[in-house]
Amino acid sequence: MEIDQKESDSQEQIGPKFSINVLQLLKSAQLQHGLRHRDYTRYRRYCSARLRRLYKSLKFTHGRGKYARRAISESTITDVRFLHVVLYMAERAWSHAMEKRSLPDGPNSRQRIYLLGRLRKAVKWATLFAQLCAIKGDRRTSLEAEAFMAEERSQQAVTMTEFNWLGHRFPINNAKTRVSILKARELEKDLHGSVADTLTPDRRLSLFEKIFTAYQDARSCIRNDLNTTDLSDLVSSGRESNPEEVAFSDECILKGLTFRAERCFYLAKSYSLAGKRAEAYALYCHSRSLADSAIQKLQTTKNHGKALINDLKALIDDCRTNSCIEHAAGIMEEEKAPEELSQGVSSIALAKKGKKIEGFLLERLNVYESALGDPNSKEIPHIERFPPPFQAVPCNPIVLDIVFNSIEFPSLENRMKKDKKEIGCQKILKKKEFRCRDLNPGRLGESQIS
Structure with missing residues (x-):
């Protein structure tokens, strides 16, 4: 009963696994609410209305007078609708960014800054959605959430067209390079942000490793795009370089x-x-x-x-x-x-030198006494010698087979197959023998007797 009670308590602590068909949910919502005709404004308004309904049904409001946002964490999620809230927050931020991007004359500098901020928000909510689904969702939901997060990051990477290095701007044409640089920058914000003082040394070390890995991936992509062996080739590539670069x-x-x-x-x-x-x-x-x-x-x-x-x-x-x-x-x-080799060879012997241990288990089967000895003592149990001692083994006797030459084997001619010609000759000889016997039987008998 205690075991069953412990198992039930552990199941209650783990909680149920929620299931969301992320792809089907987003596809149906986007096609039914404006994105069939690339109407991002209508889809953004739908996401806002959907979030209001979810907040109201979950009674997860942020206050009437003073606004105070309530964070969604692992302990907060007791219903699958909490995961829907995080998902639609990411979709609303993404649709708002796409709305600014699809302006007739294109976004100006101020709108572009706002667009990049909304895309960062979308990536942030998508990352939180993937993390929560990995804990609270089933395996299919977790995999689809990771795919959704990767798609949001790729959308953010599309807007990144260049990067600054030593006062110069370099264009980025490879999507993998953009994703790697954005990932490294997000990790740098975590490293130098407001919570940097609370990070443990192990957590800080893991962040540095992730940043180096992301920049190494970007570096390999840049190498492939430029046919260069190192970023230092940019300094010695024949173009004008400033003293800072040198x-x-x-x-x-x-x-x-x-x-x-x-x-x-x-x-x-x-x-x-x-x-x-x-x-x-x-x-x-x-x-x-x-x-x-x-x-x-x-x-x-x-x-x-x-x-x-x-x-x-x-x-x-x-x-x-x-x-x-x-x-x-x-x-x-x-x-x-x-010297050590000669000493080792000279010390080799069939019998083990030293104190002889008597009274092993196989030698004392007729005595009712434990071979393990006193349990409180540190003496080694005398069960059996291991490795076993060397023993001289006699060789097999040498037998010379000299009788074979004096054995007389029986004849096997009666069992051998004979040819037709030989059989015919034997028949002719028998007929001649009978004729001679009929003509001179006494002489033939004498010859047989002799």
Whole structure:
């Protein structure tokens, strides 16, 4: 009864899974309320009216006098209509943005800013809808909500036609690049927003990883579009570059050398702990050469960082010390290897040396006594020897088969098949034998007797 009660309590805590056919719901709503004729204003008004009806039916109002928005969270959703509220909020924001976009003369600068803000709102509500459906919805609803979120992000990415980098504007023609840059910017807002002080170190680290991943995806797309190997090629591509770009490129090169030197040093540390002396020695030497080249380039720049140079000098000293240690340890291990091998070979024996343990379980089956011993003691249970000791095994006896040559086997001629010619010859011989017997029977008898 207690188990059944626990299972029922866990089911009540999990709650039911809601189901929404997102694609069919949105398609029917859009076709019936204006989007068949691209009337975004009518569809936006329908979404607003639909939201008012949902708020009223759910008794989820925001106050009569002073407006105070009530947030929708995981604990709030006790009815599937709460998910409908989030869905239609995203649709209303999207239709409002499309209404500004479809103006006859096109949106001006102020309207364009408002359009981008509404698209950001649409992506925000779509993301919340996908997160809530992943928790409160079934599997099909969750997958359709993720598809809806991806569609909203792609719609937002369409409006992004260029990006700024080092004071220059570059056009964006690839949709995947737009989506990746927008995703990185949204994560940066979470990182530097109002809740940045409340983020834990692990959460901040995960945000940085997601931002780097998004920018790496955008970078790969830009590489494919430009036939370039690196973003630094934009500086050395033959066009006019300002001093800020040149300084940025030099700084990237120097920091790249520093990072490679430190990474090589710690990789050598890992090889040293694994006992691979030759690999560790080579990596320490390579790290030292990288740090030397980085210091030489830092000293040629005007605004070189003294702290970075001091760190690199300390790294060079550590590399020199550790390389000497690895070299000495490698020589000592090489000298000791033959001696250890000879000692190991000489100590090999069939019987195990040391204290002989008596009284294993198989040897004491006739004694009523536990082989595990006292449960409070730390003594190893004497059940069976493992691994089992080596034992001398006798070889199979050598048998020489010398009787085979003296065996006389029976004749098998009566079982062999004979040819027709041979059978005919035998019949003729028998007839001649009978004739001779009839002509001279006494002589034939004598010949048979002899």
